[in-house]
Amino acid sequence: MPVVLLGASGCATVATVHPRVAADLGTASRGSALEASLARPGVVGFEQVAFARWTAGRAAFIEWDDPRTAAVPKGTEEATIFAYVIDHPRFGRYLIDGGVSRDLEPRLNPLMRRALRDLDVRIERTTGERLAGEAAPRAVFLTHLHFDHVGGVMDLVDGTPVYVGAGDAEERNLMHRLTGRPADIALEGKGPLREWAFAPDPDGVFAGVIDVFGDGSVWALSLPGHSPGSTGYLINAVAGPKLVTGDAVSIRLGWDQELPQPLPKGARAEARASVEALRRFAAAHPQVAVFLGHQPLAY
Structure with a gap:
């Protein structure tokens, strides 16, 4: 969401102080193994769910200072807040991103509540309602x-494990201070964040690749740039x-026309490489x- 895309500056603070541990799922792998898995029949159920929508100026999504945007x-x-329900025949149900909770907004500070009003956020369903x-x-x-990716975690039972890319919790940005670290609110009552243990991909397909369940059905992909631990997911679904790119590419202009996001200068090279x-x-x-x-789908 645009309010969290502003560049870092003085008095920056971290995204969350929620406890963190190493992930207890997944094995570092390589791009060639990921690509080979595409030849096998998919086994995972997959559903994209739209939870809320908002409207924002294009400057929230593309970098006007870049000559490519002229x-x-x-x-x-x-824009839509999406999450994804995946059902593995052996390991059960998981979510990719958290969706939306109606319990989040009342606990946000005045700046964040005003931002939601300015963006005309319209909730269509909550994570609790969907599940x-x-x-x-x-x-x-x-x-x-x-927060637009983690907020719906509030609707899940306490102790639900939450996995995230390493370094994301430590992302420093002035906006985290101004907005009161909404990720901390969304994660209250949940166990420690479990950080994916990416290793460099020997094949260079992505920055890092993790075989989440060890059977080639679900893969976590390191896509740093939009945030330090930005993670995509490849699901070998039945269909x-x-x-799932996450905000490594957030809108069609970023995909179809390869237009860059408004990011701190220090993050732009990584973001470009991930895209x-x-x-x-x-x-x-x-x-x-x-x-x-x-x-929606790029194509």
Whole structure:
């Protein structure tokens, strides 16, 4: 969400002080193993769920100072808060990102509540409503810790494990101080954040690759840039493989026209490399459906 995309400056603070431990799931692997897994039939159930929508100026999503944006007209973008329900035949149900909780806004500080009003955030359903009467998720796999991706964790039972890319909790930004670290509110009552143990991908397909369950069905992908621990997920689903980019690419302009996000200068090179890796992978594997961070399928 735009309020968390502003650059870091003086008096910056970390994204969360929630406790952290090493992930107890997943094994570091390599891009060639990930690519080989695409040849096998998918076994995981997959559902994209839209939880809320908002409207923001394009400056919230693309970097106007970059010459590549010169031909893009000013205007607004409709954005959606998505999460994903995945059902593994052996290991059970998991969420990718947290969705939305109605309990979050009343606990936010005045700056964040005003931001939500200015963006005209419209909640269509909450995580609790979507999951009512169904199997509770065994864990949440976050793409990153920005509050529009972690907020719905509040609706899950206390102790639900939450996994995130290493370094995300330590992201320093002035906005974390100004907004009161909403990730801390969303994570209250949950166990320590479990940080994925990425290692450099020997094949260079992505910065790092983790085989989450050890059977090639779900993969965590290191995509640093939008945040230090930004993580994508490749799901070998029954209906075909799905690539969840998180906010490594948040809207179609970022994918179709390769337009950069408004990020601190120190993060731009990593962000560009992550987007290029995603685009190369999608081009090499056209059977993979791509799910962007805040808008519908790229294609």
